[in-house]
Amino acid sequence: MEVKILFQSLLNSLVTFVFGFMSFIINGDRPLAKIPPVRNPLLLESASSLAKKIRSRKLKSLTIVEAYIDRIKEVNGLLNAMVSYRFSEARDEAQQIDEMLDSGQVPERYSEKNAPFLGVPLTVKEAFSVIDQPNTSGLINRKDIVCDRDAPVVDNLRRSGCIILGVTNVSELCMWYESANFVYGRSNNPYDIRRIVGGSSGGEGCILGAAGSVIGIGSDIGGSIRMPAFFNGVFGHKPSPGVVLNSGQFPPASKERSCMLGTGPMCRFAVDLDPMLRVMAGSYGLSKLRLDAPVDLRNLRFFSMGDDVRLNMASALDPELVEAQAQVRTYLQTKLGVTVQRLQLYRLKYTVDMWFSMMSTIDTESFTHMLGNNGPRVYPLWELLKRTVGLSSHTLPAIMLGLIEGLDKLIPERTQRLLAKLGKLREELENILGDDGVLIYPSHPKLAPFHNAPLLYPCNFAPTATFNMLSLPATQVPLGLSAQGLPLGIQVVANRYNDHLTLAVARELEKGFGGWAAPIGMGMYHEAIEHDTT
Incomplete structure (x- = not known):
């Protein structure tokens, strides 16, 4: 050993x-x-805090919007996280909100209950439809598309008072964990620009980690919220299935795939997760959750898993991540007086195989069909040959995924065996967790890798993909920085529709580990952040 x-x-x-x-x-x-340090203290407050100060007139929305626009201009040249802006429109909307609040004539639709984020800036993953913004998902043959309507989740947040600053970069067709494509190029990690931001909500995680945004929208079918949140040191939540509408994004999710895809909040402060999820779910999904149920963490059952076994085809956990998970166990046991039980579920070693099998059996458009954007069929092998001489308009990861998709369908018997294992794993874990159990699990095997390194570790999305195929809610929680100054993190998982448990644990771990840490030192603002998040 x-x-x-x-x-x-x-x-x-x-x-x-x-x-x-x-x-x-x-x-x-x-x-x-290196990106410049955060100098404006307004960038170090939660969205919930900003919203209260805007409504009480302690701050103006326009002042906050300008602060975030300035920060984006300051960092985006190095990061390439934001790929389209609506700064002029955002300024106008902020000015209108300020004038309305100053007048004292506030319509009911802008009340605190109906518009909890009134005047707060928001960024959105480019895969979602936003009026007058592109919606390419990194496909060259969609580069001229401009949206004429908002996706439902975007509309919900806009109605809540959010002011959209622009849209953020993705991987091609949102199916790889490095955000790079031939439409917008590659995004760079704010903690070390030689490293990846994750994918597919990588640009979103990146601009949040750099303090260029305070809240954002992501989506996740194999870890596309949680991996970028981990690599960029922020919070990201994949909700229970059916809670937030997935419609209005490209590529679309239909039928069984909707159970794997989760649209959810990404943010720098744990206090914003709950109100964001409420707004994003709206009346459609909020009734399925118990967000108002009180949570006494001392009465929960805690489990820990994944730090001592190597998932099939995925890397072993980096030593610093093993230590971080151990520190979480120690903190929970010491602070809450609970026992954290260690789990071993042998079927988890088939995670990658089961995820690909589930994706390949879903009766919907194939990945290669979506690569063509309803045009001529894309042949992955031909695109691979073209890629070797620089003639393909598709990225190498997208081509390889197309090849894998085709191979997996050649062995239907194996697929059925794997799906049977998945069913037993789902039943086993659901029985263990019940309605009062929480699982601590790695967010990723490695700290943010260098650009292109994921090609050597294509299956390292396994720790997050596990909970897409099991249809369980999961929250990625930042745990400070490594010795190299890279973000550490952990996933908190609960049974279906018990999202309130993972969010409560996230808030507690933020108190214990400090949550988001600015890429360049906390300096004079550390006390302000600590006050705001407690």
Whole structure:
């Protein structure tokens, strides 16, 4: 075992050196650049706090909107997180809100109950339809599309008073965990621009982590909210299925795939998760949840898993992530006086196989069909040959996923066996968790990798994909920074429709571990953040 650990450590060091050196050769001294520190204290307050101050006239919406516009302009040249802006419209909307509040004549639709985020800035993953904004999902043949309506979840947040600043980068067709495409290019991590931001909601996680946004919309079919939230040091929640409408985004989700896809909130402060989820769910899904139920964390049953086993085809957990999970267990046991039980579910080792099998059996449009955007059929093998000479308009990860999709359908018997295992795993975990159980589980096997390194670890989305195929709610919680200054994090999971449990644990862990940490030092603002989140 010690020899195996030593070998893995040496391999990780070699990969880090090779991809770090590649980054230097390709980009020159650019990797040495760092984003400017956060200087404006308005950027260090939660959306909930800002909304209260706007309504009480302690702050003006326009002042806050201008602060975030300035921050985006300051950092986006290095990060390439925001891919389309609506700054002029945002300023006008903020000015109108300020004038309305100053007049004292506030219509009922803008009351605190109906518009809890009145005047607060919002960013949106580009895969969602936003009026007058692009909706390419990284596909070249959709680059001229401009939306004429909002997706339902965007409309809900706009009605809640949010002011949309623009849309953020994604991976091609939202099916890879590095946000890069031939429409907008590649996004860079605010903690180290040589590294990935995750995907597919990578631009969203990136601009949040850089303090260029305070709340945002993401979607997640294999970890596309939680991986970017982890790599960029923010909170991200994949809700229970059927709670938030998935319609109005591309690629679309239909039939069984809607149970795997979750549209949810991304933010820097845990206090914003609950009110965001309420608004995003609206009357459609809120009745399924118990967000008003009181939660006594001392009465919950806690479980921990995933830090001592290697999932099939995925990497073993980095030592710092193993230690972070151990610290979470210690904190919960010490602070709450609970016992954190260790779990071993052997069927989890088939996570990647089960996820691909579930995706391939769903009776809806194939990935390769969506690559063509309802045009001529895309042939992955032909695109792979074109890619070798730089002629394909599709990224290598998208091409490889198309090939895998085709191969998986060639073995239907294997698929059925895997789906049977999945059913037993789902039943087993649901019985263990009940309505008072919470699971602590890794968000990802590695700290934010260097650009292109995910090609060596294509199945490292397994820890997040697990809970898409099990249809369970999961919250990624930041746990501070590693020795290298990269974000640490953990997933908190509960049984279906027990989202209130994971959100309550997220708030507690934020108190214990500090939550989001600015990419360049906290300095004079650390006390302000601590006050705002407690």
